[in-house]
Amino acid sequence: MSLLQATEVAKRYGGLAALSDVDLSVGEGEFVAVIGPNGAGKSTLLNVLTGLVLPDGGRVLLDGWDMTRAATHKRVRGGLGRTFQHGRPFARLSVLENVMTGAAIQSGRSELDLRERAMAVLDQMGLAADAQAPIESLSYGHRRMVEMCRALACEPRVLLLDEPAAGLNSAEVDQLVDRLTELRGKHRIAIVLIEHNMGMVMRLAERIMVLNFGCKIAEGTPSEIQSDPAVLSAYLGEGYRHAGV
Amino acid sequence: MSIRFPLLLGAFILIAGLGLSMMLADYHLRLLNLAVISAIAVIGLNFAFGYAGLISLGHAAFVGAGAYGVALLTTLLAWSPWLALPAAVAGTALLAMLIGVPLLRLKGHYLALATLGFNVCFSIVAANWIEVTGGTNGISRIPELQIAGHALGNERSYLWFALVVLAASATVAALIHASRHGRAMIAVRDDETASSMTGIDVPRAKLAAFLLSSVYAAVAGGLFACHMRFISPEDFNYAHSIAYLAMLVVGGEGSIVGAILGALFVTFLPEWLRFLGSAYLAFFGLFVLAILIFLPSGLAGIRRPASFSRDGRIKTLALVGASREARQ
Numbered sequence: 199m200s201l202l203q204a205t206e207v208a209k210r211y212g213g214l215a216a217l218s219d220v221d222l223s224v225g226e227g228e229f230v231a232v233i234g235p236n237g238a239g240k241s242t243l244l245n246v247l248t249g250l251v252l253p254d255g256g257r258v259l260l261d262g263w264d265m266t267r268a269a270t271h272k273r274v275r276g277g278l279g280r281t282f283q284h285g286r287p288f289a290r291l292s293v294l295e296n297v298m299t300g301a302a303i304q305s306g307r308s309e310l311d312l313r314e315r316a317m318a319v320l321d322q323m324g325l326a327a328d329a330q331a332p333i334e335s336l337s338y339g340h341r342r343m344v345e346m347c348r349a350l351a352c353e354p355r356v357l358l359l360d361e362p363a364a365g366l367n368s369a370e371v372d373q374l375v376d377r378l379t380e381l382r383g384k385h386r387i388a389i390v391l392i393e394h395n396m397g398m399v400m401r402l403a404e405r406i407m408v409l410n411f412g413c414k415i416a417e418g419t420p421s422e423i424q425s426d427p428a429v430l431s432a433y434l435g436e437g438y439r440h441a442g443v
Numbered sequence: 444m445s446i447r448f449p450l451l452l453g454a455f456i457l458i459a460g461l462g463l464s465m466m467l468a469d470y471h472l473r474l475l476n477l478a479v480i481s482a483i484a485v486i487g488l489n490f491a492f493g494y495a496g497l498i499s500l501g502h503a504a505f506v507g508a509g510a511y512g513v514a515l516l517t518t519l520l521a522w523s524p525w526l527a528l529p530a531a532v533a534g535t536a537l538l539a540m541l542i543g544v545p546l547l548r549l550k551g552h553y554l555a556l557a558t559l560g561f562n563v564c565f566s567i568v569a570a571n572w573i574e575v576t577g578g579t580n581g582i583s584r585i586p587e588l589q590i591a592g593h594a595l596g597n598e599r600s601y602l603w604f605a606l607v608v609l610a611a612s613a614t615v616a617a618l619i620h621a622s623r624h625g626r627a628m629i630a631v632r633d634d635e636t637a638s639s640m641t642g643i644d645v646p647r648a649k650l651a652a653f654l655l656s657s658v659y660a661a662v663a664g665g666l667f668a669c670h671m672r673f674i675s676p677e678d679f680n681y682a683h684s685i686a687y688l689a690m691l692v693v694g695g696e697g698s699i700v701g702a703i704l705g706a707l708f709v710t711f712l713p714e715w716l717r718f719l720g721s722a723y724l725a726f727f728g729l730f731v732l733a734i735l736i737f738l739p740s741g742l743a744g745i746r747r748p749a750s751f752s753r754d755g756r757i758k759t760l761a762l763v764g765a766s767r768e769a770r771q
Contacts, residue, residue, distance in 0.1 A: 250636060250639075250640075269644075270636075270639035270640060271639045271642050271644045271645070274639070274640060274642040275642050279640075280640050282636075282637065282640075286636070286637040287637075288629065288630045288633040288638075289633050290629050290632070290633050290697070291626060291629055291630065291633070295626055299623070299630050299638075299641050299643070300641050300642070302623040302626070302627070302642070303641075303642040309621075309622065309623075312623065345637075348641055349640075349641075352641060352642050
């Protein structure tokens, strides 16, 4: 039985089918990537999973719990985490306070406990030195890491990452890949990654799902996807097979 | 932040206030009493506006609900003021809950207009429900507060009592600010979607900020009724709501120290500028404008780093409010 399961999810905006009957299933500790051209419905899928958008049809289950219509904060308390496309840390709180907001996911924790948990996450992600800094003093890459730390402090079982490498330089992307690998090794968090950086996707993902015009056009291991003719014509491009990325 | 800052803040208020109470003459003591009472209301408004970003233009109605609650319970039912005060605060919180659940579904300017409408309704009811509120004649002969048989009859003794309440209010507010609840309110103002994605129940955090703000307003209203011993609908019309907002913006929204400084400053400014005569309001309008432009984080921001930048849109609204007040 999979941990996160979306069945026949559909969402229309007027005449446009943003998602038509898309299935997604993520097992415990699994790393799944969702790729596809811009406008394929990747972000809409994340929004349906997190409850920011309610689907017109289909069901979303988290460990057997039907959360199709549940409020976002309840899903988060149930073990779903997410980061946003351009990073959305709370600008009026310090780095530590941002992460403490996430650690407060369980009620009844003392301030000291919240602080220690937040520091542990920051430490693990290499941000402990910036704990007291205001968000505005951080670089773009660091801000995105703060958001990641905040999501991790919520102790998710499934973490949805919306283009975490966008806007990062190649050294930062390498670092991100290392941290994600480490995270999975330590905590067995299942990860759903939306990303255009194919090098990163192929290195990390165990399974890849390809969306185009709101439909799933392929699903399989990285090597299967790289040689799938439908994927090559819709997204990767015919030259991809020979580029040897 | 530990428990140290809230306690220091409370202690500082008590010591500074005590010092002032020894130096000032009766008339200025009266003003200081009014400023301290306003400061309690403005600390409350800071929860809704400064932290959670809820633009409330109906704060004076909650001050009025607290004041009328105390006045009615003490004059009609002959309750002791000590019993009437908590009852009026609880009643106001209930009112805020009934108003807040539907109104807080609105955002930004819509919420501002709806709360303004609530304030106007309050004034109309207070002025026209003559059998209960006495209409525009108001309610007089509100009994004075007594502590262990000693009446708080003069300005100085009342000020001491009001200072204790202010110190306690500021300490509690600072403790909430530094808690998960304070962080949740601030997060909600920064980004509602990201807040819900951090497990924060956004509607609940907003309602909590709104309720807290109404409780502080009701405490201020109760103190006002016991201090003036006479209240009328004019004391709580929407111009007062805008004045509270101006105090918070001048002092520095999002800051408890700012709320107190703003209340003091805006209460005493007319005294210092008496020589301007009727040109005062025009000056006040320009002064608030200057604060918004040159000191966007208010008086309390003079020592704060510029990194605490502000939301320009909300500023503009406060500015419109201030100019409206200046026109009256």
